[in-house]
Amino acid sequence: MHGFIVLDGTPPSEILRRGREQVRQYGGHIVFGEVASAAPADGDLRFSLALADGHSITARRLLVATGLRDVLPEVPGLAEHWGASVVHCPYCHGWEVRDQPIGVLATGPASVHHALLFRQLTEDLTYFTHGTHLDEDTRARFAARNIPIVDTPVQEVVNHEDGTLAGLRLTGGQVVGRRVLAVATQMQARAEGLDALKLPMEDLPDNMGRRFASGMAGTTEVPGVWVAGNATDLAAQVGASAAAGALAGAHINAVLATADTDAALAAAQGETPAP
Numbered sequence: 001m002h003g004f005i006v007l008d009g010t011p012p013s014e015i016l017r018r019g020r021e022q023v024r025q026y027g028g029h030i031v032f033g034e035v036a037s038a039a040p041a042d043g044d045l046r047f048s049l050a051l052a053d054g055h056s057i058t059a060r061r062l063l064v065a066t067g068l069r070d071v072l073p074e075v076p077g078l079a080e081h082w083g084a085s086v087v088h089c090p091y092c093h094g095w096e097v098r099d100q101p102i103g104v105l106a107t108g109p110a111s112v113h114h115a116l117l118f119r120q121l122t123e124d125l126t127y128f129t130h131g132t133h134l135d136e137d138t139r140a141r142f143a144a145r146n147i148p149i150v151d152t153p154v155q156e157v158v159n160h161e162d163g164t165l166a167g168l169r170l171t172g173g174q175v176v177g178r179r180v181l182a183v184a185t186q187m188q189a190r191a192e193g194l195d196a197l198k199l200p201m202e203d204l205p206d207n208m209g210r211r212f213a214s215g216m217a218g219t220t221e222v223p224g225v226w227v228a229g230n231a232t233d234l235a236a237q238v239g240a241s242a243a244a245g246a247l248a249g250a251h252i253n254a255v256l257a258t259a260d261t262d263a264a265l266a267a268a269q270g271e272t273p274a275p
Helices: 012-025 112-118 138-144 237-269
Strands: 035-040 047-051 056-059 063-066 069-070 103-104 125-128 152-157 165-170 175-177 181-185 188-189 202-205 209-212 225-227
Touching: 012 063, 063 237, 103 165, 112 125, 112 138, 125 152, 165 181, 225 237
Parallel strands: 063 225, 103 125, 103 181, 188 209
Antiparallel strands: 035 047, 047 056, 069 188, 152 165, 165 175, 202 209
């Protein structure tokens, strides 16, 4: 994990382990399970979560922090190198691939800026248009930065005998050697099991992805449901996601404190308390 000062370079599994330990120290409970469905319960601000193993959990409020899924272009052999020789973010892992022969496999307009960012990290960068349009102005800018452009469609990823990435084979049979491929993925918020909540979603421009729509502190149009992290801010790295979760948590806590006080007052006055 990179881009989070002090914790830079920490394995994700270690961050999870330490985070869970700290949650327990504050009296929190960690449930290991997959949410199969989440839905409002009893028509008020309570929710029922059904787990894949048959258990269920109820909650007064929900914070959705499901993250996103990176969707890769359908190029044979590409997915096998994801997270190693196939990367997507110059800020997450660009430093680790600096000074290597890098290829940018275009997926849309965002790939142009993607290429300029990775060009800062290497003198040896090749841009594969892969069926996307590249105007003359952009071609001139790439030429000024010594970025060769390959317009021939890509057929497949080619490996060395040891299984490491060797390059891209074009439809004509030519292989362009590369050690690293940068791909601007389509980012899709993970929404499995959440259909019944009817959370509003929206598409990003240029087919860049789809996110949960949210407002200040992660509020949504669905009462009692918040969302944080890159399920709603698709560009959020670990630091930004953690900060968003903390802000949403504080907002939820404030709402619950008010609800508890309203309920206590209603009970004291002999009225039916609000949820």
